[in-house]
Amino acid sequence: MFVGTRKDAYGVRSVVRLVFVLLAVLSAFARAETTHVFNFTTGWVNVNPDGVGEKKMIGFNGHWPIPDIHVNKGDRIEIYLTNGFDDLPTSLHFHGLFMNTELGNSNQMDGPEMVTQCPIQPGDTFLYNFTVPDQVGTYWYHSHSGAQYTDGMRGAFVIHDPDMPFDYDEEMTILVSDLYDKPYYEVADFFLSQYNPTGAEPIPRNILFNHTTNNTIHFDTDKTYLIRLINGGTFVSQYLFIEDHDMTIVEVDGVYVDPTKAKLLYIAAGQRMSILVKSKHTKSKNFAFMQIMDDEMLDVIPADLELNRTNTISYSSKNGEAKQAYIDSFKHFTNDFHLVTRAKTELLDTYDYQIKLNVEMENLGDGVQYAFFNNITYVAPKVPTLLTALSAGKLATNPAIYGDNINAFVLEYGEVVEIVVNNHDAGKHPFHLHGHVFQVVQKSGGREDGEDPIDYDEKNPVSAYPEYPVLRDTVVVESLGHVVLRFQATNPGIWFFHCHVDWHLEQGLAAVFIEAPLLLQERETLTESVLNTCKSGNIPTKGNAVGNEKDWFNLEGLPRQPAPLPAGFTFKGYVAFFFSTAVGLWGIYTIAQYGLGEVVPDDQELAAQLKALLNNK
Template sequence: MVLLVTLVVIAMAVCQAAAKTHTFFFETKWITANPDGVRDRQVISFNGSWPLPTIEVNKGDSVEFHLINGLDVSTSLHFHGLLQNGSNHMDGPVAVTQCPIPPGESFVYEFTVDQVGTYWYHSHSGSQYSDGLRGLFIVHDEEVESNYKFDKELVLSLSDWYHDPSEVLIQRQLSLYNPTGAEPIPQNTLINDTKNITFEVEPDTTYLIRIANIGIMSSQYLFFEDHDVDIIEVDGVYVHPARASMIYLAVGQRMSILLKTKSSASKNFGIVHALDISMLDALPADLQYVSVNQMVYDKSLPDATLKKEWLDIDSYAPFDDFELRPLDNMPLLPDPDHRIDVVLHMENLGDGVNYAFFNNYTYVAPKVPTLLTALSAPKEYVSNAKIYGSNTNSFLLSYGDVVELVVNNEDDNKHPFHLHGHQFQTIVRSEPYDDPHHYDPDAETKLPEIPVRRDTMIVEGNGHMVLRFEANNPGIWFFHCHLDFHLEQGLALTLIEAPLELQEQFASKELPEYFLHACKASETPYKGNAAANTKHWLDLTGENVQPPPLPDGFTFKGYVALAACTAIALYGLKCIYSYGMGDLNRSENVAAEERRMIRKLMLKLNQEQREMLSSSPSTVKKREEMRQMIEELEELDKRFRELE
């Protein structure tokens, strides 16, 4: 017994000696970049350099990440997939676990890494990471990695790319002129934040390739021409090797694969990645949705070129990640102690904007970050969901409970959902449907004995999924769609996990001064309920809430018509003013052409309204009709602004 204790003490001492503290000092700055070779745009750099670095640490290491905000807007940082067990205040989403970091201020993200695998870091302030504030975060562990044989290691990031900054994209998304909530279409795709990469490979060599989709909108397919791969990790969970010819990653998802090169090759091969175009409302003619990069055996041989069959996305058959099984063989958790059922849908509110909802509530950030409400609340109120706000979609969880989270999707698009603070078991994931199909537990006769675990998973259009996890990580954890346009539309909920235990965690340690300084500098209240009321905890007067609904009897179609007619009326008034007060020598032909254009659009809109009232077009047809109308309205709006 004495010998055993001695060995344990020695092992602990060796581990502590091997652990390191990694200290980083990064200042965010705007710089100009052109990663797709098409257009310059402003991106967010670290210390004037972009793309951002891949950070590599070992399990057990500590991180001190000093972030200095050199931007003209607020920011924050989230380490996607790291569970932050015991360090909930380091998780990063603004208004959930921290205050925004204002321009000119600093923040330190301090935590110990007790996981292994492939992760990434990104801004969690609005949709800011589409401006380039994102990078990979790799955690090594020799004991785990020794389960697999490989010779060399590579890192790949996939992303969509927009030429407009995030501020413009969100204005376009949450606009009166976008009543259907159609998401902006990307202009390009990137791999390792560039185009047309080349990997020189050696024969008879096994490569461990870590892959992450760090985009903001579209899932991506990836395959290596004439090469199969073995999947060995998803979202930080190592799995029994699974052979695949093609993989699929939603935004936020990660995967590690083993690729064994051929013993000899008479050609070079393509590394092909493609957007899931089914998620896009339109397919612009100039969008290169399939990209070919190079896996080079011999530089003297010609490069791989695009094949016609690769353009047929409908024929793609990626490996189904639902079939993966964790290496640790963790069995299905027992029947849930607590079930959360949410219904997802999209609709317009009284301000004309299209929002996303869980159970008829769209997420609206509270005045006080939810973690700070939990830490400042009296014990008699901390477990009362009401204090966290009417529009935060807050659910209370008790420590140790097995939690089942059911998502019923009534939208025809697929949604990748990410859970902070946990890796969940995916025990049900339906196929897509033409019409909404809610989860029926009585119809599920067989659940997987050893389910796949992830932190990001897609629910199919009009389908459902069921996630299960244990509430063993006290904290305030966000669950949200990682299509960040949808998060900006309010597609999120908040888990208030073991709040009494959370308060006990922080009873022996104070929040860092820099943490509270960010609140003071950004003028964000850091005590009180969601309305910043510190005296009457159940009084939410003045809290942030969603806009009122559309008036009774005011249909969606009617709203579109009103928006269109309003735009035309405003434009017409502007034209009258312009012609009456402007240059009297302006060409009558130009004026007549604009009048004909206005008249033509008005007649078209009137005709479409009559057709809408007399028919029930399919969802796909409706979205396409609305998109065309939106484009015409945007063009009108552009011309209107040019005249001002």
């Protein structure tokens, strides 16, 4: 098992801290604040987003899709979220927002349940109350309770910049996503069951473009458009391109980059990218805005699955809908590793603390396939990790009190942290860090299933370290590849690091960074919302991971991952057992059907039904 390793401290952290405090004070004086108040109640809404059939989606106040939120830099946001479900908890996360305690915000506003807050129980209301003092750009907000946002509890969150560093005439926001037939909890139940021993991710029935298919957006001639792109999906990455139009990338994940021309974009779940597009001089033709599933992520491609979706850029309604456009290869999308921050943020050329995380996918003794960092699959504690940190006094710096089931790492204030993710899985993983952007300092290519993984070798990196590395909060690690990330720990809080393929998070692919907890204790007081939701859910607000305040190292009753497979019982054995059992049961069924004089399906139909079972169709 890998553990974190720490170099000698630089001895300048008190100076760094003072600088940040002074900047916070100056920022508070400089900004003109407007308060935006929203009252949202969750609930199910019957809609037909793709024209295939009615589907229950999660709306606010009886409407779906939920609203996009647009604010200006420096504004305050108050969201009163009432849980209108009968029997489900909920929460909200503001993806990409720092909730920086240096600048007066609270870590309690970050949103992931059992990490920074208790889940909001049916009938309860939680107040998310924060400012956006130092961030601009494209973000989004979504539920962080299980895979709940799969059913549409997701929307854009845009912070407008009064000092935009480039010119454009109009802007628009496009959220691409995926859509499933059944409610998220049914899909997750089947996915995490012995009936899916290979861990095959559920296949969506469709991909959406601003909550529908075959959408149309309107262009005027001789204008420059800023298009904010968000992948708010649960699973598949998407390729995007516009027929016969150049795209210029100017922002990724809320960070401006040097303008970079692109013909093809690749956006994984959780990522955002803003582009400038210049329109044509005439209205003689309408053009395709293509979105295409990354089908390499799919274990099976059902015959009725539409991998490509054609949306229309309309210059004139007289021209009709655009026809599907084509590209020569998917290999030439713009690699985010080569983007350069507009602010020329220099490489953090060394680190104080290195965290190595190996990604594995394995079956445990219950027959379910789980996801692991360093042989540990995340299992939520009985007390939200933030509440343990705030109530632990000096023990808050000891990772043992948070349990051995969450991949807890304690970070010191001001240190440079390096995260090394070695992917030993044949799938791609977009990893997201709450509370920070990170520098992407190394990023390998991928390999085919069955080949050896490309683990990071610090003495022999796969490429030169960039002088001005791209800054992101969500990055893709390729199949059997690796990424190396660096950031400075100047935002005290409890920050989740996890795969944004939400099915993989449900499998446990997550870690928790406990950043400067003693300083956090000085700044945080539990809000009434946190206390009330914990009380409603019968969840302790103090103590270690199991709520023990008397013996902080006694973790009796801690929720843990299932026991491993019995010795000698391999994953292949489970697969063989599953199919042998399925065939045997089918044999019994066919005999019974024959005895009743009914027609028995042929082998081809049997194969189709088994495939449908595995795909949760």
